Structure formats: C-alpha cells, structure tokens
Amino acid sequence: MDPPGMRRVGSPLGRWLVRAPPLLWLGLFFLVPFVITLKISFSLPATAQPPYRPVLDWSDGIAGWRAFFEGLELTNYAMLAADSLYWKATLSSLAYAAGATAILVLIGTPMALAMARASVRIQPLLVALVVVPFWTSFLIRVYAWIAILKPEGLLNAALLKLGVVAQPLTILDTPLAVMIGLTYAYLPFVVLPLYAVMSRLDTTLPEAAADLGASRARIFRTVTLPLAMPGLVAGALLCFIPMVGEFIIPDLLGGSETLMLGRMLWIEFFSNRDWPIASAVAVLLLILIVVPVVLFRGAEERREEALR
C-alpha cells in the first residue's frame, strides 16, 4: 500500500518515461564513472594514452574480462598503505572535518535558534541574509580570507595598531587558517537545515517545561535539543562529507604543509599525472565518507523503530 498523499499517477509506460531520463543520465554520468574509477585504482600507471594499464577491452568478450582481472594490481593500495604521508593525510582530513563540524554546530545552533525565535516578519529577511553567502562563489569567499589573514593583512594590521601583538602573527598557511576557512565556508550549510527544524518545533513543549519551573538552560538541554537532534545530525553530515574531501580551502589557506586527501588527489592527478594512484585516493575518500552516512542511516532507522 502506498502511504496517503503518494497516489500513483499515469500508466506504467508513462511513469517509466518520466523516471527513465534522470535515471539513465545519473547512471551513466554518476554511477558508471565510479565503477571506472574503482577499476583504474587497480591498474598500473603507463606512459601511454590513457596513462594506465590494463585497460578493459569490452570487444574481446570473456577473454578480455579474464585478461583484465588477471592484470589487476593491488600495488596502488599497497603504496598508499606504505606511505606515511597518506596515513597522515587521512587522519588530518578526518580531524579537520570533525573539528570544523563541532565548531559549526556550536556556532550554528545559537544562530538558528535566534532566527527561529525572531519575529515572523523578519524571518524571511534573516534567511535571505544567510542564503546570499551560500549562493556567493565559494572560491571568492575563501579568497577573501587571504587578504585578512596574511602576515601583512588586515587582521595583523588591526592587532598591531591596537598593540595586542608586537609582531605580525603567522595565520595564513597554518592549520588555524584552514579551520577558519572551513568554518566560514560551511556555516550556511549547517544554519539552514537547523533553522528549518527549529522553526517547526512545537512551541508548547518548551512552554510546558517553563511552566513546570525548568530554567532556560534546562529547557534547551532536555526539550529543544533532543527535538532538534535529527536536523542537527543532518546538518552536521551535510558539512562533514564534503569537508573530508575539500580542496579549495586547504589549497588556498593551508599552504604546502597542509595534508588533506582532496588536495593530495589533486596533486597526484594534475602534478604527478598518476591516474591510478589518484583513483585509489578517490576510493579511499569514498570509503571514509560512506561510513558516517551508513551509521547515520542506521541510527535513523533505529530511532524510527523506537517511535513506532
């Protein structure tokens, strides 16, 4: 049975004609590329065009498949595992993404709460104010921080003038700059879903808690926060996943010392022209982000079961 409001419409053929174009497009341009990436991650680099071996020859039929599977190599993954640089990059990608997500939740929750409690008349304006940076070029917003953070930049000029520091601080090209960039660039991604949840919260529940004598902090901790939890987790994942593979921020703000997988993949591909290793890094990155998504889905399902 279909749930109410999900009535089926149209003939089977008509329904298929609606579904097929997006399905075929996304299958060909999103799913198939992953399979190819996985395949190339088991190949060896070659000085040829395309620069890897073996290449799967579809026209040879079964013989082609067998030759291909026999030629598969675990060399790339062995190289990644043996290279301490990649271990460090993996750990630091996770650490940057987790750290920035925690800061984002700490900054984003009070912002979203304040937006939801603002008068209904100005709420659309507040949403628009958060949306404009979200729509503004990511590259430009990250670039803007260079002028602020660099040694002869605005922040140092202000600190020197105020006498807070005697020497300009080195912030650009450090982990601190990467954290500032991640927090800044992804703030709208966490505020908007949180606001969406909080503006729909049942206001009678916190009121009831207040009538029963609970303090503001207690109401937030025991009523508002648990109700907003699904939005909070969704918003956090929405930031965490792309941040693990972030390239622009570590590249522009982190300097050459910052190790993040997104940037390593870029360097392997564009500078070292090692496509098989770049593919192996992509597979590694994919595994890192699939794990939290699966955990989240599992937790969601358990929660729904518990509510039933």
Place this chain on the structure above:
Amino acid sequence: MTPFNRAALTLGLSFLYAPIVVLIVYSFNDSRLVTVWGGFSTRWYGVLFADAPLLASALVSLEVATLSAAIAAALGTLAALALDRHGRFSGRGAFTGLLYAPMVMPEVITGLSLLLLFVGLDVERGVSTIVIAHATFGTGFVAVVVGARLKGLDRSLEDAAADLGAGPLRVFCSVTLPLIAPALAAGFLLAFTLSLDDLVIASFVSGPGATTLPMRLYSQVRLGVNPEINAASTLLIAAVSLVVLGASWLSARRGVGAAV
C-alpha cells in the same frame, strides 16, 4: 529574542559578511596593497574590462551555466515528479540516493571519475563535457526545490483537468507546469549559480580551449591577492545578490516557500 539570541545572530552574521565587505571595499581601493587605503577609485574595474582572457572565460562560464542549468531543470523536474507521483516504486531508494548523492559528494571524486569516463569513451573534452558534469550535480538541487513545490500542490486542479478528458501530457503542460513554474525558475537559478561557481569539477573535465571563469580566477588567486579579482568578485556578488533577491521576491509573491 533574548539578549543571547540577539548577540548570536549579530556575531554570526558579522562573521558571514565581514570578508565579503572587505572584498567589496578594497575593490574600490586605488592602492594595490590591502592595508593601505589609496583613495576611492574604479581603476580595477577598468583593468578588469580590458582583460580579454578573463572576459572570454566569463562567456564560457555563462554558456556552460545556461546549458547545464537547462538540462538540470528538465531532469530534476522529471525526478521530482517521479518521487512525488509514483508512490513506492521498486528501486525508489536507489533512485533517491542516485539523485541526492552528487549534491554532497566531494568535488574531487566527482570530477576525477567523470574525467575517467570521458577518457574511457574517448570523448573530446571541452564545453560539452563541463555542461554534462554540471547538469549531473544540478539535477538533485532542482529536484529538491521542485519537489517541495509539488508536495504543497493542490491536486484537485489536475484531477479536474483529467476528468475533463485531458491526457497526462496535457494536464502536465497546462496545469502542473504553470503551478510549479516559480519553483522551476528558482531551481534553474540555483543550478545556474552552482555551475558558475564550480572550480574543481570543471578543472578535471575541461579540455584545452575551455577555461571557465573560476578556473581563470583560481590561476590568478594562486599568485596572491589582486585588486582586479576583488573587482570581479564584487560584480559576481552583486549579480548573485540580485538573483537571490529576485528568487525570494518570486517565492514571496507566488508562495513557493523557502527555495534553497
């Protein structure tokens, strides 16, 4: 609002806008240095409009954004219709995952794997491959915006048209489409802006001769802060702000709801 709420909002919004304000203010700075105010000047805009390669890349970006947003709008609307109207069809979960995964996938993965596909198929890389890549991640965003509108739609209008003998295509074209038009426009604009903004995926799938605006800006940004880029950024920010204001005006007038 408590004082704490007000402080959180003020600090948060200042944090969001301070770098943008700095960027805009210094695009009018006569001096090349960020810390020196050399007086108000529009000279960097003059430099910008004399920069032929940069203007050419802006045209490439506009072409890519228009084409890819049009494809994404069509595919995204079909996908939203399928999710809203087809009940629990088999493969619904996989369909949803396929639709929304490109929205959060790290760009380096999407870019690399699409490039490997294009190389495998021996497709010549250029504007068309960037259009395909951008349409792929734009589709999910359009589906979200159009889907929100479909969910709130009064279905009795469509039923009435069907009762009067209109076929499914006719019902869609003369009843559903006009009703979802504002959401479709908002989705198109979102896909357009995201395409205009993309650096990473375009860098992977582009070929010789197809340099988009973000690719051009990035190659200059790597060399350091440059007032000409501030001028270009200011123009882009102005354009985006106009689009967002236009979209929220559209949605306020037609009641689309928050179209993000």
